[in-house]
Amino acid sequence: MKPFKFISATSQEQAVTMLSKNAEAAYLGGGTNLLDLMKEHVALPNELIDIGNLKLKEIKATTGGYSLGALAKNTDTANHPLVRSNLPMLSKSILAGASAQIRNMATNGGNLLQRTRCSYFYDISMPCNKRVPGSGCAALEGFNRMHAIFGWSEHCVAVYPSDMAVALAALNATVKVQNSKAERTIAFRDFHLLPGNHPERDNSLTHGELITAIEIPKNNFSTHSAYVKVRDRNSYAFALISVAAGLHLSGNIIQSAGIAMGGVAHKPWRALKAEEFLKGKVATTANFTEAAEIEMAGAKALSHNKFKIEMGKRTLINALEMALKG
Amino acid sequence: MKQNKTQLTPDELKLFGDLMPEELEEVIQSGFNRRHFVKLMGLATAGLLASYTLGATQLFARPVAPDEIPDLLPEAIENGVNVTFKVNSGTRSVLVDSRMTLLDTLRERIGLTGTKKGCDHGQCGACTVIVNGERVLSCLTLAATCQGKSVLTIEGLAKGNELHPMQTTFLKHDGFQCGFCTPGQICSAVALMKEAKEGQASFVTKNISAEAKPLMLSDEEISERMSGNICRCGAYPNIVAAIKEAQTGKDVPQTWLFTD
Numbered sequence: 001m002k003p004f005k006f007i008s009a010t011s012q013e014q015a016v017t018m019l020s021k022n023a024e025a026a027y028l029g030g031g032t033n034l035l036d037l038m039k040e041h042v043a044l045p046n047e048l049i050d051i052g053n054l055k056l057k058e059i060k061a062t063t064g065g066y067s068l069g070a071l072a073k074n075t076d077t078a079n080h081p082l083v084r085s086n087l088p089m090l091s092k093s094i095l096a097g098a099s100a101q102i103r104n105m106a107t108n109g110g111n112l113l114q115r116t117r118c119s120y121f122y123d124i125s126m127p128c129n130k131r132v133p134g135s136g137c138a139a140l141e142g143f144n145r146m147h148a149i150f151g152w153s154e155h156c157v158a159v160y161p162s163d164m165a166v167a168l169a170a171l172n173a174t175v176k177v178q179n180s181k182a183e184r185t186i187a188f189r190d191f192h193l194l195p196g197n198h199p200e201r202d203n204s205l206t207h208g209e210l211i212t213a214i215e216i217p218k219n220n221f222s223t224h225s226a227y228v229k230v231r232d233r234n235s236y237a238f239a240l241i242s243v244a245a246g247l248h249l250s251g252n253i254i255q256s257a258g259i260a261m262g263g264v265a266h267k268p269w270r271a272l273k274a275e276e277f278l279k280g281k282v283a284t285t286a287n288f289t290e291a292a293e294i295e296m297a298g299a300k301a302l303s304h305n306k307f308k309i310e311m312g313k314r315t316l317i318n319a320l321e322m323a324l325k326g
Numbered sequence: 327m328k329q330n331k332t333q334l335t336p337d338e339l340k341l342f343g344d345l346m347p348e349e350l351e352e353v354i355q356s357g358f359n360r361r362h363f364v365k366l367m368g369l370a371t372a373g374l375l376a377s378y379t380l381g382a383t384q385l386f387a388r389p390v391a392p393d394e395i396p397d398l399l400p401e402a403i404e405n406g407v408n409v410t411f412k413v414n415s416g417t418r419s420v421l422v423d424s425r426m427t428l429l430d431t432l433r434e435r436i437g438l439t440g441t442k443k444g445c446d447h448g449q450c451g452a453c454t455v456i457v458n459g460e461r462v463l464s465c466l467t468l469a470a471t472c473q474g475k476s477v478l479t480i481e482g483l484a485k486g487n488e489l490h491p492m493q494t495t496f497l498k499h500d501g502f503q504c505g506f507c508t509p510g511q512i513c514s515a516v517a518l519m520k521e522a523k524e525g526q527a528s529f530v531t532k533n534i535s536a537e538a539k540p541l542m543l544s545d546e547e548i549s550e551r552m553s554g555n556i557c558r559c560g561a562y563p564n565i566v567a568a569i570k571e572a573q574t575g576k577d578v579p580q581t582w583l584f585t586d
């Protein structure tokens with residue numbers, strides 16, 4: 001690891017001020033991704049601002065819905081009674097990710113800031129536009145079985161790894177952040193970015209900004225929701241495909257649906273076309289299938305991941321059927 | 327010359343004299359070490375220890391006294407951070423390089439080598455320790471973030487000569503082969519008992535929206551919740567049996583049997 005100064009922040013303002021002053025500084029939350037990247041010389045901060053002692057850990061009901069503190073641990077979030085009873089899809093998605101040990105360390109804010117697990121991004125001897133802009137994308141013509149089928153560019157075909165964020169996308173969350181001047185709120189669909197010409201940017205945060213909370217509006221999905229994850233082994237593996245699905249039903253008519261996919265793009269992929277199709281339709285397998293086909297029509301495979309298109313369709317149908325069953 | 331840190335009890339003297347006579351002198355001189363432990367485990371697996379259980383159990387339970395590791399000179403440390411934290415029953419203050427992980431601090435500075443370095447990237451679980459009651463990965467924890475915290479390692483589980491129940495059931499069920507993942511498996515399983523008592527959910531928990539209640543873990547639940555601890559020898563069925571017996575307190579039949 002490259003040497004770095006270690007500072008334990010005592011207040012939110014202090015943390016933001018210190019980070020804003022140094023372009024090579026980074027916040028340290030749970031550290032489960034950052035430390036790994038530092039050991040691999042992929043992340044090279046010269047200063048770590050430990051934010052582990054800041055408050056920002058509260059999980060609560062608000063007038064419009066729910067607020068998850070940025071520094072609440074993933075385990076505490078998944079097990080909070082408010083989350084388990086009102087946002088079961090979110091609990092399930094968190095518990096689908098990583099291992100118990102990692103969930104005990106990882107924070108909610110940090111979960112959103114995970115970097116891709118593309119093996120070329122991790123291997124500093126290989127070209128990677130995300131790590132070294134302009135160096136090329138080794139995955140485009142390399143081993144890309146795990147990579148994107150939606151929204152990729154010739155500069156980057158990596159996928160975003162979080163499970164939790166897939167549920168947050170389906171739940172239409174917003175991200176509250178603080179910078180040295182003000183607080184602002186970012187809609188979840190604008191938080192993570194597609195690679196385009198700038199794959200080095202994962203999200204729309206600017207340097208120094210600190211996530212303080214994730215807010216989730218009230219919804220009618222709690223009795224009809226599911227999180228389905230397909231992976232190479234049964235547990236403790238990143239998704240090939242995952243789907244978070246919530247249905248608001250009146251009888252058997254779908255009033256609205258919240259659907260997002262993981263393992264398919266550079267960001268959690270909100271399945272807006274499927275959502276739009278299902279609105280007002282009867283909740284049947286035939287309609288779920290049509291919605292899945294409409295969504296997957298926009299997918300474009302790389303050399304090794306064609307299977308993800310059929311798998312994506314089946315996983316969408318499966319998740320919607322599970323959500324219907326409740 | 328290293329001080330003899332192992333005063334053998336009469337039971338233990340007899341155990342070594344009978345089973346490992348060629349090692350006896352060395353054990354008396356310089357104490358019980360890892361090689362002896364491995365040999366003894368071999369005998370235990372072969373069933374030869376059955377009649378010596380008392381002495382053997384005491385020996386396994388005895389914490390190996392950590393070596394005194396002198397502090398590095400401050401000028402040999404970059405970006406030094408002073409940290410004081412509780413490790414098992416004692417409190418330790420160390421000056422660490424900001425890059426030092428908790429894992430390396432335990433092993434290289436405090437001399438507690440029970441916690442193992444497997445992948446060092448958070449993928450295998452061999453370095454699992456319990457910090458403030460929660461199982462975490464010590465390879466992805468900076469020592470500098472441990473100020474004021476309480477760390478429990480494999481060396482801190484037994485009470486004197488009495489093994490922690492999870493250690494006893496791992497021995498009974500042969501929940502290991504090479505033993506490298508075992509300290510992490512056991513620490514993970516010990517913390518899991520607390521999580522089950524609190525009714526924490528897992529990915530395979532049915533009806534996640536229901537109120538949290540203390541859980542008796544099924545085989546499926548144990549496998550899912552222990553998936554962060556990899557065992558390359560594949561002792562998984564035995565590990566599940568050991569955890570089941572530790573949780574229920576009821577005798578679980580061994581999955582293996584010696585035949586002539």
